[in-house]
Amino acid sequence: MNPTQNNPVGVIGLGLLGSALAERLVGAGFEVRVWNRSREKAAELLKLGAKWSDNPLAECSRVVVCLYTTEVVEQVLQTMVPAMQPGGTIVDCTTGDPVGSARLGERLAGQGVGYLESPIAASSEQTRRGQALAIVGGPREVFDAQQDIFAAIAGQTHYVGGWGAAAKVKLVNNLILGLNRAVLAEGLVFAERVGLDPRTTLEVLRQGNAYSGVMDTKGAKMVDGDFAVQARLSQHAKDIRIVLDQASQHGARLPLTELHLELLALGERLGFGEDDNSSIIRAVQHAAAQSEAIGS
Template structure:
């Protein structure tokens, strides 16, 4: 398996190139060779790029593209979301696939991607590359890639690990599956989408790896929530507990990105709780297909479902702590 990683150096920033150059490092099999080259965030000789879907992530992606000098052609089912981005230079489109050789897709689920593409793929031409950043079904990615290949086009499943805010700051991790040639044709795009990029194999492989990262990330977040509530139950200040945890072997980046939000009950949305619940259900479904039982993830699903019942589905996923608090209160009242 080939892993290709982009690393963002620390350096001066300016409007069109927040990261002026990136180191491209390839970790290759014994039959290949390692190589390094530099690339820039600026667009190549084809700056027009489509964006289908302007939710939290799609909007953050479009903002990054605009800052880097690309010309995004944007579409969203609710057209009012295109207005603010159009004012900044994005181009509203009735079908980005008809307008651009490369098109980014950022939608809620594979089912939504399938539904939306039904009307757009009529314009598909040989040589086009669709880049699906949706966290979705690996099997769907494989089927869609096969459909596009029959028409001379290509699919890269490229889910983004990180919140919309991390994407906006260029700190997200992009996991890419698909053929190497298509991946290379998009190399000027990758540093716009994330600070690190991994090409993990063929179609569907990135969708699978994204579910792995979401499993671990979600459990880290849930463990932090439970730890903070447990600390409070033991008479320890949650803010003091968070400080100790950050300096201990228990540290995870969720303490930096979600810890203060949990303490302040600030659930301003970076990534919706209900969307992570959708991903957890998909993780359990794919695990069951492999004959695997994921005990911790099943418990996590129940926790997220409790948070959703409490009315936090549309809130930031840090609101999972409210489900832990509710569980503590119900345990206390039942004794």
């Protein structure tokens, strides 16, 4: 299906990632109808050609949703879904709770609305550049019908199974990615403490067997103290709390992730929650200078 003005696509939630997704859709030629609780966040998208809608589900047969949690998605959709025509599809890019995502999918199916969970494995800047990975769960036939949307918003797309599967894969992804960031932060703090130049150390690390992709995306930000937001530290802390809740429900302890959350919580207490998640290095720096445990 080719994007046309007769087939607008809605976007609900214009935070960092939601705005990037909307930009991708506008750039791909879709007519895009946007909604956000605070309308001012739509200003730049309206300049690019998107249109405001008080309820995109009433105007669009396909709507991309990108909100803070699954609970927020449920709250927002509760008032909007009744206006959607049967046969419509919601593509939910929220990083959320697997159980809640499956429950939402079942409820929407009962209302004649298709639902795909499609959390995005990328920062807002990577998404804007077309480098996002969309991880998709839900009915295969619904996924197959949305290939033009996924081609617009993501560089790669992986279908991983039914409702809940994509949410689980995204949580695994964020667990590993977050630990990579935390380890890089600690390594750079250690390098500086023992008298090394962090920038030179980072250059060496990028060429060796300790390399990881976060050195490219977050290394320079950590070294330069540039915490302009691509993805917020508090957002990642939210995701890690979901990870630990899921682990607890399945009878598992994740000791490294527990320590990671302590660092993230420290960053929030120090006032860095709204900064980029690379600001975890400031929590590590603070902890390195303290004699007490970071969780105290």
